[in-house]
Amino acid sequence: MKVRLNKFIASTGYCSRRKADELIKEGKVKVNGKTVLEYGYKIDPEKDKIELEGKIIKPVEKKIYIKLYKPRGYLTQLGKDKFGRKTLTDLFKEIRIKEKVFPAGRLDYDSEGLLILTNDGEFANLITHPSNKIQKTYIVEIKGRVNLETFNKMRKGTHLEDGFLKPDDIKIIRKKKNSTIIEITIHSGKKRIIRRFMKAFGHPVVRLIRTRVGRIKLDNLKEAQWSYIDEKIINKMSGKK
Numbered sequence: 001m002k003v004r005l006n007k008f009i010a011s012t013g014y015c016s017r018r019k020a021d022e023l024i025k026e027g028k029v030k031v032n033g034k035t036v037l038e039y040g041y042k043i044d045p046e047k048d049k050i051e052l053e054g055k056i057i058k059p060v061e062k063k064i065y066i067k068l069y070k071p072r073g074y075l076t077q078l079g080k081d082k083f084g085r086k087t088l089t090d091l092f093k094e095i096r097i098k099e100k101v102f103p104a105g106r107l108d109y110d111s112e113g114l115l116i117l118t119n120d121g122e123f124a125n126l127i128t129h130p131s132n133k134i135q136k137t138y139i140v141e142i143k144g145r146v147n148l149e150t151f152n153k154m155r156k157g158t159h160l161e162d163g164f165l166k167p168d169d170i171k172i173i174r175k176k177k178n179s180t181i182i183e184i185t186i187h188s189g190k191k192r193i194i195r196r197f198m199k200a201f202g203h204p205v206v207r208l209i210r211t212r213v214g215r216i217k218l219d220n221l222k223e224a225q226w227s228y229i230d231e232k233i234i235n236k237m238s239g240k241k
Contacts, residue, residue, distance in 0.1 A: 010121020113210035137212035142203040
């Protein structure tokens with residue numbers, strides 16, 4: 001049975017389907033020795049030889065799902081950074097993650113908290129594709145004490161340079177002498193969206209921790225700790241019984 005090329009790549013655990021589209025567009029995928037640039041190109045997994053960045057790829061036999069507390073000071077990418085900053089590859093070595101997984105989504109270099117790792121490209125696509133509107137919850141410490149007027153404006157949302165953002169939920173956890181701690185839930189995955197949202201109200205982010213992605217919660221994990229995710233949760237998020 002033939003399948004779309006991007007879907008096949010996602011099934012190999014190399015990356016998500018969205019990332020597969022990028023790799024195809026960049027000319028990094030070959031089918032039987034010929035470069036293919038069409039996302040929807042169909043292949044026969046039983047007969048065709050698929051090469052990605054010079055390596056033959058095949059579907060994974062066992063799907064893996066991990067939740068990680070990513071500390072600040074690590075890029076959410078594999079491999080080396082051209083500026084010498086630490087990446088997930090460095091973190092994996094430090095905390096002994098030996099599984100062949102990639103991040104489903106991202107967290108900024110200066111952000112921390114829940115990061116999902118998997119070799120299931122379809123599940124990664126479920127989490128990251130904007131059309132699925134998967135909610136993400138963050139605990140955010142911002143500069144200054146937020147007054148009621150500003151908080152009500154935050155609840156209503158605001159226009160940013162790339163569109164309007166209205167939180168799915170937002171509440172003040174507590175106020176400190178020179179800062180405010182807020183819990184905010186959104187379904188947007190745009191780059192640095194929380195930081196840009198808070199800055200728009202004159203309250204730059206001091207610390208940002210992601211605590212939930214869909215049904216998956218950070219729970220009691222501490223910095224640089226990780227654990228496997230219960231497959232019941234994965235099945236519920238995937239719509240499986």
